[in-house]
Amino acid sequence: xxxxTNGSVHKSTKxxxxxxxxxxxxxxxxAAVYLARANLNPVLFEGFMANxxxxxxxxxxxxxxxxxxxxxxxxxxxxxMDKFREQSIRFGTQVITETVSKIDxxxxxxxxxxxxxxxxxxxTADAVIIATGASAKRLGLNGEDMYWQSGISACAVCDxxxxxxxxxxxxxxxxxxxxxxxxxxxxxxGSHVYVLVRRGELRASKIMAKRLMNNPxxxxxxxxxxxxxxxxxxxxxxxxxxxxxxxxxxxLPVNGLFYAIGHEPATALVRNQLHTDEDGxxxxxxxxxTN
Ligand code: NDP
Numbered sequence: 498x499x500x501x502t503n504g505s506v507h508k509s510t511k512x513x514x515x516x517x518x519x520x521x522x523x524x525x526x527x528a529a530v531y532l533a534r535a536n537l538n539p540v541l542f543e544g545f546m547a548n549x550x551x552x553x554x555x556x557x558x559x560x561x562x563x564x565x566x567x568x569x570x571x572x573x574x575x576x577x578m579d580k581f582r583e584q585s586i587r588f589g590t591q592v593i594t595e596t597v598s599k600i601d602x603x604x605x606x607x608x609x610x611x612x613x614x615x616x617x618x619x620x621t622a623d624a625v626i627i628a629t630g631a632s633a634k635r636l637g638l639n640g641e642d643m644y645w646q647s648g649i650s651a652c653a654v655c656d657x658x659x660x661x662x663x664x665x666x667x668x669x670x671x672x673x674x675x676x677x678x679x680x681x682x683x684x685x686x687g688s689h690v691y692v693l694v695r696r697g698e699l700r701a702s703k704i705m706a707k708r709l710m711n712n713p714x715x716x717x718x719x720x721x722x723x724x725x726x727x728x729x730x731x732x733x734x735x736x737x738x739x740x741x742x743x744x745x746x747x748x749l750p751v752n753g754l755f756y757a758i759g760h761e762p763a764t765a766l767v768r769n770q771l772h773t774d775e776d777g778x779x780x781x782x783x784x785x786x787t788n
Contacts, residue, residue: 513606513621514540518590519597519766520547520628522554526581528626533588540591540622543582545612547596547629548763553578554630555760558652560682574654600625602770627767627779631760636670640726640733644754648733649726651756653679657686661732662753664688668736670723671757672696677705679757684714691749692717695741718749726754 516532518525521543532539543552551557559574568577586592598612601619608619633651635641641649650656653669657679667687669680672694680690692709697719699706709715718738724746725737736749762777772780 511618511620512540514538514591515622516540516624516626517542517597517607517609517620517622518626518628519600519609520544520554520626520630521552521578521582521592522556522628522630523578523581524630525554525626525628526578526585528628529585529590529592530588533585533590538589538591540593541585542593542595542597542611544596545594548632550630550632552594553582555632558654560654560678597766600766600770602767627764627771629763629766631762633756634758634761635756636723636758638723638726640728644726644728644733647731648728648752649754649756653682653755653757657683657753657755662686665752666691666750667753667755668693668723668749668751669755669757671759672699672701673757673759674701674705675759676757677701677709679755680715681708681712683753683755684712687714687753690715691751693721693723693738694719695722696720723749723754 515537516539518528518539518541521541525541529539529541553575556574556578561571562574562577563571565572565577582592596612597609599610599615601608606621606623607625608621610619635651648661663686665687666689667683668691669676669683670693676692680692683690692715694717701709720741721738722741723736724739726733727735727737732752733754734750734752736751736754737746738749739746764773764777764779767779774780
């Protein structure tokens with residue numbers, strides 16, 4: 498392998514490692530730091546837009562992180578991930594900016610393939626750490642496909658600043674911390690932000706909920722779900738809403754819709770090879786997971 502000056506490696510001949518880590522979020526880099534310090538020479542595949550995210554994972558799409566110990570003034574998500582990466586590399590982790598697209602856990606050493614090289618000889622590892630994270634869920638509403646990225650997004654931080662949202666009414670669906678954070682962030686750009694909450698209460702933490710409720714540019718619509726996304730053929734300009742108690746339907750003219758309804762685990766890579774729960778998260782710590 499040919500290490501780059503920053504510790505990454507170029508495409509190489511096939512490698513065998515004691516441990517390969519798939520994923521470059523906090524879990525992947527935490528594993529890398531510990532393994533590297535134990536002289537296990539880990540190889541970490543950070544992905545190339547794996548699961549739709551830049552290397553570093555979902556935190557690269559967030560703004561300020563206020564609740565990570567050691568950063569009393571907060572830190573931006575991408576900056577935190579750069580620091581994680583730097584720390585992994587400092588102790589000798591080989592970071593490869595490619596995506597692992599196929600894996601075979603049926604025999605040891607475990608075999609895996611890089612994206613685009615699925616027909617080639619596999620690379621091998623004695624142990625694999627799956628740290629592939631998750632991605633934002635979508636609702637599959639009528640009109641969603643038509644206006645996806647033309648008014649609809651699952652990432653306010655990535656898309657909130659684009660001109661189509663400037664000084665326009667916007668909506669966020671969800672009642673958790675993500676919804677609170679995204680809605681608050683969007684008030685920088687939109688004229689007003691409506692938060693559609695399907696229940697009569699928020700799931701968000703108290704501090705985030707308070708921030709949301711106290712923002713004069715935010716209105717929470719309780720017991721409300723969206724049923725359809727409408728627009729002019731090019732861009733979104735309206736949502737059909739339904740009150741889940743009364744069944745009453747109405748229009749909400751908005752130019753942006755942001756989903757903040759939770760996440761789906763990126764475990765397709767190991768589906769049918771490891772036990773997962775009903776949401777697709779890997780069940781750890783059980784003997785039947787080790788072939
Ligand atoms: P959560 O699972 O916490 O919240 C999801 C929200 O979406 C809930 O209010 C849920 O409603 C709602 N929802 C789910 N499905 C639907 C649907 N089909 N239609 C309408 N609404 C729906 O996910 P988050 O992404 O908000 O947070 C995940 C984790 O990340 C949490 O632990 C959170 O604390 C953390 N986080 C922390 C942040 C911070 O501290 N800065 C920022 C962002 C996330 P219901 O409540 O009715 O189930």
